[in-house]
Amino acid sequence: MAAIELQGVVKSFGPIRAVNGLDLDVPEGICLGLLGPNGAGKSTTMRLLTGQAIADAGSLQVLGHELPRQSKEARALMGVVPQLDNLDIDVTVEDNLAVYARLYRVKDVGAAVDRALDLARLRDRRGDAVEKLSGGMRRRLLLARGLVHEPRLVLLDEPTVGLDPQIRTELWTLIGDLKARGTTILMSTHYIEEAERLADEVAVMHQGRIISRGRPADLIGEHAGRQTAEVYAPPDRLAELRAEAESAGLRVRPAGPAIAIVGSERAENGIVPEDAVQRAATLEDVFVLLTGEEAE
Amino acid sequence: MSAQPQAAPAAVTPPARRTMRRLEPAAIAGVMSREVANFQTYWKGTTFSSVLEPLVYLLAFGLGLGATLVDEVEGVPYIQFVGTGMVATAVIFSSALPSMFGTFVKHRFQNTYEAILAAPVDIEELVSAEMLWIAARSAVYGCVPLIVTFFWGLDPAWGMLLVPIFAFVTALGFAGFGITMAAVVAKIDQFNYVTALFVTPLFLVAGTFFPISGLPEGVQVVANVNPLHQLVELVRGGAFGFEAWDIARFAFLVAFATTTWRFAINRMQARLID
Numbered sequence: 001m002a003a004i005e006l007q008g009v010v011k012s013f014g015p016i017r018a019v020n021g022l023d024l025d026v027p028e029g030i031c032l033g034l035l036g037p038n039g040a041g042k043s044t045t046m047r048l049l050t051g052q053a054i055a056d057a058g059s060l061q062v063l064g065h066e067l068p069r070q071s072k073e074a075r076a077l078m079g080v081v082p083q084l085d086n087l088d089i090d091v092t093v094e095d096n097l098a099v100y101a102r103l104y105r106v107k108d109v110g111a112a113v114d115r116a117l118d119l120a121r122l123r124d125r126r127g128d129a130v131e132k133l134s135g136g137m138r139r140r141l142l143l144a145r146g147l148v149h150e151p152r153l154v155l156l157d158e159p160t161v162g163l164d165p166q167i168r169t170e171l172w173t174l175i176g177d178l179k180a181r182g183t184t185i186l187m188s189t190h191y192i193e194e195a196e197r198l199a200d201e202v203a204v205m206h207q208g209r210i211i212s213r214g215r216p217a218d219l220i221g222e223h224a225g226r227q228t229a230e231v232y233a234p235p236d237r238l239a240e241l242r243a244e245a246e247s248a249g250l251r252v253r254p255a256g257p258a259i260a261i262v263g264s265e266r267a268e269n270g271i272v273p274e275d276a277v278q279r280a281a282t283l284e285d286v287f288v289l290l291t292g293e294e295a296e
Numbered sequence: 297m298s299a300q301p302q303a304a305p306a307a308v309t310p311p312a313r314r315t316m317r318r319l320e321p322a323a324i325a326g327v328m329s330r331e332v333a334n335f336q337t338y339w340k341g342t343t344f345s346s347v348l349e350p351l352v353y354l355l356a357f358g359l360g361l362g363a364t365l366v367d368e369v370e371g372v373p374y375i376q377f378v379g380t381g382m383v384a385t386a387v388i389f390s391s392a393l394p395s396m397f398g399t400f401v402k403h404r405f406q407n408t409y410e411a412i413l414a415a416p417v418d419i420e421e422l423v424s425a426e427m428l429w430i431a432a433r434s435a436v437y438g439c440v441p442l443i444v445t446f447f448w449g450l451d452p453a454w455g456m457l458l459v460p461i462f463a464f465v466t467a468l469g470f471a472g473f474g475i476t477m478a479a480v481v482a483k484i485d486q487f488n489y490v491t492a493l494f495v496t497p498l499f500l501v502a503g504t505f506f507p508i509s510g511l512p513e514g515v516q517v518v519a520n521v522n523p524l525h526q527l528v529e530l531v532r533g534g535a536f537g538f539e540a541w542d543i544a545r546f547a548f549l550v551a552f553a554t555t556t557w558r559f560a561i562n563r564m565q566a567r568l569i570d
Contacts, residue, residue, distance in 0.1 A: 011570075013570065050413065050414045051413070052410065052413055052569055052570065053570035054569060054570070072416045072418060075416045076415075080411075080414035082407065082410060082411060086406055086407035086408055086410060088330065088333065088406075090334060090337040091334055091337060098329070100415065102326040102329050103323065103326035103327070103330075103412065103415035103416070103417055104415055105322050129337070145411075
């Protein structure tokens, strides 16, 4: 049985179809990265899974519970780490955790709080108000709050959005530990590096549905080949090179001030300029090719 | 990293078929524990304003008018008449306004409800817990004017022991009203309309400062369906002697609380669930 099974899920907001026939299985014990540009439907999918949005069509099962009918049972078994910091900032670190331990019906609240404090490495700050914590500490606390009841499944909604690189790395370490313990994770993100580092499998979401899914290395092999050539030149020259490469059957994507010729190992002589920077193909190449959006 | 390594969670097992119950005490207690934890950080300011405002009215009207214009109303010294009526003022100020602003801020600015509803807590439980907490606070604040009036000669009476219950039920109703308004308004400024159209008129035609029998007939009809007026009469009943009608007044307050509870759940459902 999969931890999450979605079939044909549709959710519209007025004329906008945020989720448009979504099929998604998340097997027990893996970390699945839901990768997609802003507006792809990732957050709506997360809200559907927590019962805060009701699907117009399709079937949803979480840990064997059918949503929305058994949403409460499903929520009792999963942890959610939201995109936005919604900690109670005037309240102590300890009380923030204790409240959620109670909401999740944890029997030994004290032990759960201690465990979460260890996880967030905040044992020595337990009596401090949240507003006195640094940004990184707050994010660690937010993660620990979602894990206070030791859930079997964790939903991470853009866990590091807007954070500086150091805090992001701290969070990745914590999420890595969670993975190592065998917790099932569904993580929405629009950061390629985050998906590459943490996800066992990546599902690329675009316009409300999954357009490709697999292990990062397999997706790269399937869609981008082995090598990518980045070419830097004036815009007119780039346009010429792009046209030549595309007419030779290669896929080209914009890469900031450059163009990236994907699968450049297959290019005939003369198509890729000699001064191009050759590098291994990445998930970013796949993401941009599939979604047409610039990666972050 | 100090987290202890643990065994991998067991494979997914078929879930128990029993659906979790509605209105679980554990969920309600959990939401209320969040309110209590927050209240410990701001109780001084809230208590100060919730106690002081009715006292200012009590002293201004009770002593000011009592000393100069009005000696007695319905056979009761004016300050005692106002002091018993001010229970209702304290209740509406400490229930309708905090529930309006508190709910709005928690939902729109702090995203608190998003986090609570991700836990096994339903809207009914969330709204019920918020109403119960506000009403419990309000029942305490509501008793302050009565206690202060003891210093101006109000004699303690057994019936007064029921005042916290009357205040609690009325505050439940106004908390439900406030939560409903918070779910309905688009912007926080729109609370100005709610205050001007509902809160202030209800407070003024409750019979706190003057008996409603002196009002024009049309206004008397409005006053009679004003829950605050029922509370004023019940408190005076507790202080000076109940009438048979007071059972109907209490039933009216229970109906008011039940109605606003259902409205609040309905509107919050529409606001919080897409």
